Amino acid sequence: MAEVVRDAGRRYGTHPLYVTEDGGVLSYSQLDTGSDRLAAGLGRRGIGVGDVVALLLPSGPHYALCYAALAKLGAITAGVNERLSPPERGACVSVASPRLVIGTPALLDGIDPASKADTEFVALELSSPVGDDDALGGLAPLAAADADVPALDPDPDRPVAIVFTSGTTGMPKGAVFAGRQLDAISEVDGGRRWGGGGTSISSTPFAHLGTMTKLPQVLRAGGTSYVMAKWSAAAALELVERRRITTIGGIPTQVALMLRHERFTATDVSSVGLVALGGGPSTASLVREARAGFGAPVVVRYTCTEAGVGVGTMPDDPDEDAEETVGRARHGVELTVRDEAGGPLAGGEVGEVCLRSAATMTGYWRDPGATAAVFTADGAVRTGDLGYLDDRGRLHLSGRAKEMYVRGGYNVFPLEVESVLEGHPQVAHVAVAPRADPVMGEIGVAVVVARHGHDAPTLEALRDFAGAQLAAHKLPEAVVVVHELPRTAMEKVDRRALAEIAAGPPHERFSPSTAR
Incomplete structure (x- = not known):
């Protein structure tokens, strides 16, 4: 360097x-x-x-x-x-x-x-x-x-x-x-x-x-970066217009907040030539909204700290690639989906996403035990994320292995449910977490932030909206409305804090006995 x-x-x-x-x-x-x-x-x-x-x-x-x-x-x-x-x-x-x-x-x-x-x-x-x-x-x-x-x-x-x-x-x-x-x-x-x-x-x-x-x-x-000590959607939009920002790069939450800010439509964003989303899951509705709002191509990126680089879409890929997947392995990256024993899975089968390339970390600092645990026998990084490959080599993420829950014997991946629910017109942000249930073992709780100027959606409205795209066992059975989702220092959803919110009293509860 x-x-x-x-x-x-x-x-x-x-x-x-x-x-x-x-x-x-x-x-x-x-x-x-x-x-x-x-x-x-x-x-x-x-x-x-x-x-x-x-x-x-x-x-x-x-x-x-x-x-x-x-x-x-x-x-x-x-x-x-x-x-x-x-x-x-x-x-x-x-x-x-x-x-x-x-x-x-x-x-x-x-x-x-x-x-x-x-x-x-x-x-x-x-x-x-x-x-x-x-x-x-x-x-x-x-x-x-x-x-x-x-x-x-x-x-x-x-x-x-x-x-x-x-x-x-x-x-x-x-x-x-x-x-x-x-x-x-x-x-x-x-x-x-x-x-x-x-x-x-x-x-x-x-x-x-x-x-x-x-x-x-x-x-x-050789570019110029404008450093924001404390990020806000309003300040970011002001910078885009005043400094003629050419690339919008950030976590999906930040881009969503910019698009949904009351000043967005009055902001000149014509300088933007690319929107790059990474550091968290991007829903199809957000990708479409960003593409239309900024009038620019949208790419998505996926990796983990240990892998260095991973998977992504390109600006000239079909729109559906960024909306439905996180793209293909980037140049020089070996992408595989594996079972619990580390064996490769066929296309369409859900397993752990593994990445290997010349960019992969050397190991964890002074922690040989953790280093051995994160690498497969052939040197690929176990990401801890679940997903599957389609017949075009595109990676579809299902979510974190530790976030999956089991409702009545069926596996449910929160990311899949969140991706659908965020398309509801009254939803700004949503995260799904399990709650213990004496009948079903676990049920899904939707923790929702309403869009600016909208009332929060009812549980019935969320279930009706998602029911056309998801099986009945994946639909939320309780909803909690919050002003903002709990987040970590890296602006990712804090799943531990989310579980505490989901365990509290719901605003609305659905009876599993009446499930379709």
């Missing part, structure tokens, strides 16, 4: 890489020269090849500067999601066992340095934005006055990044990526070509897969 940072600095010079809401601008050349000064300063602190440094920094230029500097030293960056709670951030630091932690006082709050005797903590105030006068902003105390960085011996297997998984249960696990895997991701995403970048909005944490493993390709593209 270090060479890509240098090459991008030479190619794109003063062209903006990141622009922040407070007026800060980090250019490509500033990323290169600023990270040189940081690398020199960190090197004099003793940071070098193989050392782990945890970043507890807000997403934006400061984070990118530190990440680039550490790559130039051959050190390993462990990015900690700023949206996690203090105990969760502390758990990530414990797993990483870093030599150094760089963070802001706010993000370091709640983490006891005394409990990590072998780790140095550096707290920095980052109130000053990066900019032309001082590319380092509040990072200056870590930097050297010169930019004397020793050259690194090439080693594609040297670890570069630790990316923590975004699960909602248990201790975090750190997926390790080396230089060769970042190169493989760049090859899949853009053929390792230079240029072609436009303007986009950056609203997901930099500690996530999107920056930690894709920064080299972002730099090659």
